[in-house]
Amino acid sequence: MKTISTPMRRANDLLDLYGSPSASAAELLCDRHDPAKVAYHLVAEDLSARVLTYGELREESERVAAGLAAIGVQPGDRVATLMGKSRAYLVTLMAIWRLGAAHVPLFTAFAPPAIAVRLKASRAALVVCDASQRSKLLPGDAIPAGAPWQVATTGPVEPGDIAFDQLLGSSATSLPRAALGGEAPLIQIYTSGTTGAPKGVLAPLRAVAAFQIYAEYGLGLQADDRFWNAADPGWAYGLYFGVIASFATGVESLLFEGGFSPEATLEILGRYGITNLAAAPTVYRSIRNACAQPKAALALRRASSAGEPLTPEVNAWAASALGLEVRDHYGQTEAGMLINNHQHPDLRRPLRPRSMGHAMPGWRAAVLKADADEPATPGEIGRVAIDLAESPLAWFTGYVDDAGKSAERFTAGGRWYLTGDAGRTDEDGYFYFSSRNDDVIIMAGYRIGPADVEAVLLAHPAVAECAVVAAPDEIRGEVVEAVLVLRPEMRGSEALTRDLQAKVKKEFAAHAYPRRVHYVEALPKTPSGKIQRFLVRQQLREGRLPVRP
Secondary structure, rough: OOOOOOOOHHHHHHHHHHHHOOOOOHHHHHHOOOOOOEEEEEEEEOOOOOEHHHHHHHHHHHHHHHHHOOOOOOOOOEEEEEEEHHHHHHHHHHHHHHHHOOOEOOOOOOOOOHHHHHHHOOOEEEEEEEHHHHHHOOOOOOOOOOOOOOEEEOOOOOOOOOEHHHHHOOOOOOOOOOOOOOOEEEEEEOOOOOOOOOOEEEHHHHHHHHHHHHHHHOOOOOOOOEEOOOOOOOOHHHHHHHHHHHHHHEEEEEEEEOOOHHHHHHHHHHHOOOOOOEOHHHHHHHHHHHHOOOOOOOOOOOOEEOOOOHHHHHHHHHHHHHHOOOOEEEOOOOEEEEEEEOOOOOOOOOOOOOOOEEEEOOOOEEEOOOOOOOOOOOOOOEEEEEEHHHHHOOOOOOOOOOOOHHHHOOOOOOOOOEEEEEEEOOOOOOOEEEOOOOOEEEEEOOOOOHHHHHHHHOOOOOEEEEEEEEEEOOOEEEEEEEEEEEEEOOOOOHHHHHHHHHHHHHHHHHHHHHOOOEEEOOOEOOOOOOEHHHHHHHHHHHOOEEEOO
């Protein structure tokens, strides 16, 4: 992972490597590494650990890839995972790529309707799930009987299932690793906006060049690091810059199979000698608010944050508690990381409060005027955009099967990719995040589309209209709040609030339920009848919601 001449030269060299017509994902992400090298420390909920070496990863993924081929999975097929962080999960990913298929990540907190939307849209041939997730795939209101996808599970099988152990027990002697080149699909991941169905983002193998540049310059990974990306790999940051960044660089990494707690996080950092940590601001805030302190000096050399804006009080705490500053980074599912307070010494600059830093090597970012496709002046709020003519690492070309939404992300002529976010720069070229144009809620690093939550709430017999918005939260950055107009005969109550929250947990995702529910007489609307979420947020902030008695 040495820097070659200049950051830009390094970006071009990586693009040549991952974009080659003969590139193989399995070779580049696994087989080229020393078989004896530790790929991951797999830390159990009780904080005991086992290791997975690259030799073991290769051998086990070869067997699972052969098993997948034996049940009819072919190169180019989509294979979904509904799995927690585990050895089986890592092996399954590498097997998918070894076969030449594309991975469709499914977050384990999703309810059946959210899972079904993604499986249908991706035309998945197979979903591999943990035993604890199997019930979400049973036929019901969301999952069709006779679904077109096969199911493989790590636990007891339902009729027609394939046991994961059966895949793992396959012989791989006759199955060569796929070498489909840099344009071959690697990941098909779904991201939600404020309207419509989730949008499919297809990341080709050549996108790993951008992921690795971020690992080297944004995160500042070094060959002797022990790296922990605490984000869930069911989402882009944990998958792109945890799992894939680890495999691409070969840096020894850690995967924690348990749930988050401030105490466990500090114990893991100390016990396993983590030198490089990446996590959402929520993780740092939770440790601070729990007044948790390391029992002994940590080995940490670098700490990074992404998923939501990092507020200044985190670094006021981190300097004494962690012995270093936390550096904020900015990116998107559609592009990877774009603008960073870089950790690499060649690009490291002093932090400025609330700034997300400077563009990454291989990218050129700018803030465009709100009403013209030309750069805004420093200090002027405008549209954060990427100049594609000067961004060789750009890989997003549009959403899968959605030409209309794709066109919204590019300016006429195709020069600029529009992030959909608003921001500004200062006189020295530092970028500052202002807001999300599309109202997406980012809670603890998870992107939540208001329309997804609204759809569940509107299905409740008591609800006539609703608006779901973000509300500031000290720990999570933002949380979901719902503002509802009830049917005339209904009245708001604590019992109804609990019922609505449970409905969202069950039918969409456990993490996306509204923390607070408000009952009002009416919602602000445009003349055409569209609810104006920005006015709802403003009313909440100013404490002047027209609360229903």
